Amino acid sequence: MNDAVKTVTAAVLVIGDEILSGRTKDKNIGYIAEYLTGVGIDLSEVRIVPDVEGEIIAALNALRSRYDYVFTTGGIGPTHDDITADAVAKAFGVPIDHDPRAVAILKAHYADGQLTQSRLRMARIPQGADLVENPVSGAPGFMIGNVIVMAGVPAIMQRMLDNIVPTLVSGTRMISETVSPGPGIGEGMIATPLGVIAREHPQVSIGSYPSFGPGGFETHLIIRGKDPDAVATAKLAVELMVRHVQEDKQMKNGQI
């Protein structure tokens, strides 16, 4: 293993009954996953829990003790079912109250008379947290310890991510190479030699991802790792193997 490789891990905690009921389809997990991969933070686990304080606290404590960062989405709006900020404060054992910085942001955002008591709830921030700005709708997210608390609305969550991620420690970027054998080469035809290559290249992880479309099954082989030489060497081995399997198939079909 290359000594210069640095690993930074993260988890995502999605909070919301509406995702678990299927009414709202989550669009944040895949976005955050791709975003973190791009900056060298390895997303290692995701959990989705309901709007229940005990569930949020238990999941948050399990994840924040285990990973370098935890990103939460959802539950920071003005209504009674928005309980994330209070749950995070309890998980950290700190008080929560209207934060003067957040109040100032909301006052600047809303027109006179529009900053209702309910909207002011969005300025409740656990003590010791830093704010994460939200240029879309004013109400900020926040970061406390290694936990980043973001909105659930994708357009807002994405801007919060833009604001916070550059301030985080990141690791060595994962390099990912794809070898696509093309239609007609199923997983079952390459699985044995692929397994041998995977064992022979322990510095990389090799995944085989079948998809099923109108043209039948197709497989994409993904070689992932943080050491460029190791990834390149493993990719070459996979390409040679695939070419061999393709030629073997053409020979059997009488095409060679």
Add this chain to the structure above:
Amino acid sequence: MNDAVKTVTAAVLVIGDEILSGRTKDKNIGYIAEYLTGVGIDLSEVRIVPDVEGEIIAALNALRSRYDYVFTTGGIGPTHDDITADAVAKAFGVPIDHDPRAVAILKAHYADGQLTQSRLRMARIPQGADLVENPVSGAPGFMIGNVIVMAGVPAIMQRMLDNIVPTLVSGTRMISETVSPGPGIGEGMIATPLGVIAREHPQVSIGSYPSFGPGGFETHLIIRGKDPDAVATAKLAVELMVRHVQEDKQMKNGQI
């Protein structure tokens, strides 16, 4: 609470590095969530873990001890990174081997000479499991104890769900009613009275779901519960409140 209300819970465990890296966007969680809600099974938690045996076993044991059913997706193909069946066998402490019923299915599915050793791996089923048929590509899923193991490819997963869910115990279906105040009524304008209604109707859960589109913010209020009378009563209270807020706004705007 209505004594006739019966609650059956479930968790989903998504297994796959490709979801955590963001390369593949999960399409199964939302589908399963909606499907289970439709038949009266309450999805209560979701986890996504990597293709790492220890992680799969730990998550599976945490979830299967807590919920009535656990549905897993991913990791049951023929390649070296498909380790779900072995991990499930270890979690249950049972042996795993080629299952004669699964071998017969694969023999019938593949043409002569096509059933490679790798493909035969897909017939490895933990002892004591029942098979879940897969009309798309042959290789079956399985159910052991309260755990249902399904493919990750959505088209296959969906047919497995069709085959297994009718055999499960289901609970009272959740009834869901939506009140949409329309554009111009933000969460902050209704949050206080909505919180009062939520407290006054403990038999239902009331959620407020903002979305952000080209027309600005819009909010949908969802009233969910298993007792039809309780849901209807709470919905009426929400509708009256929304009408009041709308009239109040029109009055301020001089429209009334």
